[in-house]
Amino acid sequence: MSYKLTLKEAQKLLDKLSLTYDIYAPKKLKAQGRYSDTDIIKYEKIKNIDEIEYREKSTYPMKEVISPIQQTIFYFTEDKYRESKVSTKPILVFSRACDINAIKVQTKIFIGNGGFVDYYYQRMYERIKFILMECDFESDTCFCVSMNANITNNYSLAVRFEDDGIHFEVKDKDFTNYFKGYPHSSFAPKFVMENKTKVHIPEIKDRNMLNKIKKSPMWKEYDKRCISCGACTIACSTCTCFLTRDLIYGDNSEVGERRRLSSSCQIDDFALVAGGGNYRTTAGDRMRYKVLHKFHDYKERFKDSHMCVGCGRCIERCPEYISITATVEKLNKEIERIEKEEASNV
Amino acid sequence: MNHDINIKECRINCFRESKVPGEFMLQMRVPGGMIDSKYLDLIQKISKTYGDGNFHFGTRQTFDICRIKYEDIDKVNKCIEDYIKEVEEGLCDVDMDLVAHEKVGRKVNTGYPTIGARNISACIGNYHCICGNINTFELARKIEPIIFPSHYHIKINISGCPNDCNKAHLCDFGIIGVSKLVYHKERCIGCGLCAKICESHATRVLSLNKETGKIDKDECCCVGCSECARHCPTSAWTRSEQKFYRVILGGRTGRQTPRTGKMFLNWASEETLLQVLGNWQKFSSWVMDYKPEYLHGGHLIDRAGYKKFKEIMLDGVHLNPECIVAEDIYFNEIEYRSNFNVKPLSKHKKAGPGA
Numbered sequence: 001m002s003y004k005l006t007l008k009e010a011q012k013l014l015d016k017l018s019l020t021y022d023i024y025a026p027k028k029l030k031a032q033g034r035y036s037d038t039d040i041i042k043y044e045k046i047k048n049i050d051e052i053e054y055r056e057k058s059t060y061p062m063k064e065v066i067s068p069i070q071q072t073i074f075y076f077t078e079d080k081y082r083e084s085k086v087s088t089k090p091i092l093v094f095s096r097a098c099d100i101n102a103i104k105v106q107t108k109i110f111i112g113n114g115g116f117v118d119y120y121y122q123r124m125y126e127r128i129k130f131i132l133m134e135c136d137f138e139s140d141t142c143f144c145v146s147m148n149a150n151i152t153n154n155y156s157l158a159v160r161f162e163d164d165g166i167h168f169e170v171k172d173k174d175f176t177n178y179f180k181g182y183p184h185s186s187f188a189p190k191f192v193m194e195n196k197t198k199v200h201i202p203e204i205k206d207r208n209m210l211n212k213i214k215k216s217p218m219w220k221e222y223d224k225r226c227i228s229c230g231a232c233t234i235a236c237s238t239c240t241c242f243l244t245r246d247l248i249y250g251d252n253s254e255v256g257e258r259r260r261l262s263s264s265c266q267i268d269d270f271a272l273v274a275g276g277g278n279y280r281t282t283a284g285d286r287m288r289y290k291v292l293h294k295f296h297d298y299k300e301r302f303k304d305s306h307m308c309v310g311c312g313r314c315i316e317r318c319p320e321y322i323s324i325t326a327t328v329e330k331l332n333k334e335i336e337r338i339e340k341e342e343a344s345n346v
Numbered sequence: 347m348n349h350d351i352n353i354k355e356c357r358i359n360c361f362r363e364s365k366v367p368g369e370f371m372l373q374m375r376v377p378g379g380m381i382d383s384k385y386l387d388l389i390q391k392i393s394k395t396y397g398d399g400n401f402h403f404g405t406r407q408t409f410d411i412c413r414i415k416y417e418d419i420d421k422v423n424k425c426i427e428d429y430i431k432e433v434e435e436g437l438c439d440v441d442m443d444l445v446a447h448e449k450v451g452r453k454v455n456t457g458y459p460t461i462g463a464r465n466i467s468a469c470i471g472n473y474h475c476i477c478g479n480i481n482t483f484e485l486a487r488k489i490e491p492i493i494f495p496s497h498y499h500i501k502i503n504i505s506g507c508p509n510d511c512n513k514a515h516l517c518d519f520g521i522i523g524v525s526k527l528v529y530h531k532e533r534c535i536g537c538g539l540c541a542k543i544c545e546s547h548a549t550r551v552l553s554l555n556k557e558t559g560k561i562d563k564d565e566c567c568c569v570g571c572s573e574c575a576r577h578c579p580t581s582a583w584t585r586s587e588q589k590f591y592r593v594i595l596g597g598r599t600g601r602q603t604p605r606t607g608k609m610f611l612n613w614a615s616e617e618t619l620l621q622v623l624g625n626w627q628k629f630s631s632w633v634m635d636y637k638p639e640y641l642h643g644g645h646l647i648d649r650a651g652y653k654k655f656k657e658i659m660l661d662g663v664h665l666n667p668e669c670i671v672a673e674d675i676y677f678n679e680i681e682y683r684s685n686f687n688v689k690p691l692s693k694h695k696k697a698g699p700g701a
């Protein structure tokens with residue numbers, strides 16, 4: 001069932017929902033961008049309808065609601081430890097299809113990876129319900145359709161923002177009562193069915209090809225272009241890498257807290273392993289790792305989809321104008337070249 | 347050639363005499379160095395009709411057209427009337443009839459009423475530059491009506507950031523856009539990039555604390571360049587929304603005592619900055635005892651001494667709370683001739699009443 005609420009009514013609804021739910025949405029932060037007088041949009045807890053930035057794609061992904069850049073996971077004293085407390089209030093998040101599909105990927109890694117359940121992820125994930133936002137904008141960095149991540153039915157409510165009000169589709173019975181008495185509407189959320197940017201998924205037919213790709217000179221380009229800042233991965237909807245760090249209180253090394261922090265495979269000491277060896281030492285190596293992970297390795301392992309959802313945030317955040325879609329197309333050309341080379345060798 | 351020309355009047359009218367007898371160079375003001383490119387047609391027309399077809403970028407970002415015959419000055423002034431109206435009055439809100447706050451009864455088609463305060467130059471700033479902290483030409487357009495038209499000389503250079511591409515350190519009053527940086531600790535992943543960048547691009551005030559995995563900052567010596575914010579992958583460093591300015595005083599080139607300027611104000615707000623500049627007229631007239639003569643702004647500061655300068659320039663100014671001011675300034679001049687300043691008392695220059 002769908003309804004149309006005026007902005008005033010929508011605010012009232014939000015107030016009412018806030019009693020039961022923590023509500024998160026993309027919010028524009030003025031002048032906090034990388035360059036002077038540019039903005040960023042990131043997920044924050046909101047109280048007012050007009051805080052929701054729905055006209056543009058957020059700079060940072062929705063995943064920050066579930067796995068924030070930094071979280072304290074437990075506190076310790078000598079041999080005892082206590083988990084950090086999180087609110088048990090359920091969460092409602094205004095999200096786009098790509099972000100919701102990205103959570104599917106995140107959940108596979110945190111909850112379905114080799115039977116291991118990440119408690120800290122799970123306790124957040126269990127609280128979440130989604131409010132689907134339509135993507136009513138043109139962005140040439142989006143390629144969700146190519147990644148099959150443009151459609152989802154994993155949402156409780158769907159919304160369409162209009163100048164004079166907001167349409168709601170109510171899919172989850174938990175919310176039916178909130179809408180009693182509001183006028184009906186014929187609204188059904190539209191999904192993006194075509195992007196300006198399309199990506200052809202590389203077909204890596206066997207191990208032999210994979211090895212040749214790994215040795216390919218194509219990655220060298222990134223030794224010169226990529227500055228290894230990690231911005232692409234922090235903005236990525238699907239990256240899950242983190243590190244833990246103990247913070248010791250004062251001069252007593254037995255008392256402190258353990259934190260979890262996002263990390264990045266693109267930063268140059270990420271692959272530092274015990275003993276000081278670093279097995280991905282160049283920016284090109286790291287780029288290869290990222291691209292293959294997003295467009296091959298993950299699917300090899302989990303079978304259902306590729307890791308990348310085509311949100312394009314990595315493209316928008318890269319200060320060196322490195323585009324993941326262009327990189328994948330370069331990889332496609334390289335595969336073609338290798339195949340031709342193989343054919344002529346027979 | 348037999349000429350009887352009042353070249354001082356021509357100069358005040360922004361036509362400078364040439365080495366070629368009877369010829370002049372027009373200097374058109376472009377506050378902040380930014381202008382609609384449609385005016386290039388006008389430049390071309392004047393240059394082809396009255397000049398020799400060439401055009402020179404003035405070192406202070408003026409449009410310079412040479413080889414104009416003295417006899418054509420009136421016609422050229424007529425050509426630039428609309429430009430003056432649109433740029434000075436339209437973009438900058440300048441009243442061309444008020445020279446040093448007094449009505450002069452400027453007639454149309456008579457060109458610039460004075461050359462005094464020089465064109466405010468600026469780098470491209472945050473309109474384009476990835477490093478810029480401020481919109482430089484918008485600031486120039488706000489300052490223009492404060493210092494122009496006036497017979498008193500002042501050179502103002504604006505740079506969008508402490509990289510100082512427009513040499514705020516080499517003019518009377520150099521303005522540099524700076525930012526106060528905000529650290530959002532909870533977004534910091536401890537990658538250390540900001541500290542590396544601050545060391546290689548700026549002042550090495552950041553360090554990665556090995557115990558906390560967070561950044562320590564030596565607040566006092568941050569130059570406010572924002573390189574940390576530009577490079578941080580998580581937006582853990584962001585610029586404050588409010589813009590701040592550093593003022594570098596007394597830099598100059600020249601035949602006698604060139605020197606780089608030194609810091610006069612740091613972290614001034616726009617309001618503070620404009621209020622301080624509003625006192626320039628008062629300061630100059632005090633030094634010259636109300637007789638505007640051709641004398642560089644920097645020399646006025648020398649004559650009055652920094653303390654007197656500070657007293658008059660800060661008079662009635664409401665400093666924003668962040669703003670700090672140099673108690674004293676120790677300039678470091680290049681003396682082309684040593685002990686240049688040691689001379690009979692009668693040759694010393696005076697400032698203030700009776701100067």
Ligand code: SF4
Pocket residue numbers: 232235236237238239294307308309310311312313314315324
């Ligand atoms: S790799 Fe880029 S496009 Fe793909 S999910 Fe990550 S940020 Fe989005």
Ligand code: SF4
Pocket residue numbers: 225226227228229230231232233266267317318319320321322
């Ligand atoms: S690809 Fe771009 S954003 Fe990613 S690490 Fe390299 S330079 Fe940074």
Ligand code: SF4
Pocket residue numbers: 469470471472475476477478479505506507508509510511512
């Ligand atoms: S001074 Fe700064 S803002 Fe201006 S051009 Fe140079 S680097 Fe860019």
Ligand code: SF4
Pocket residue numbers: 533534535536537538539540541561577578579580581582583
């Ligand atoms: S660059 Fe950003 S994330 Fe990295 S240490 Fe500095 S503040 Fe933290």
Ligand code: SF4
Pocket residue numbers: 527543544548549550551552567568569570571572573574575
């Ligand atoms: S703004 Fe300050 S802390 Fe940041 S890079 Fe510049 S000098 Fe360093």
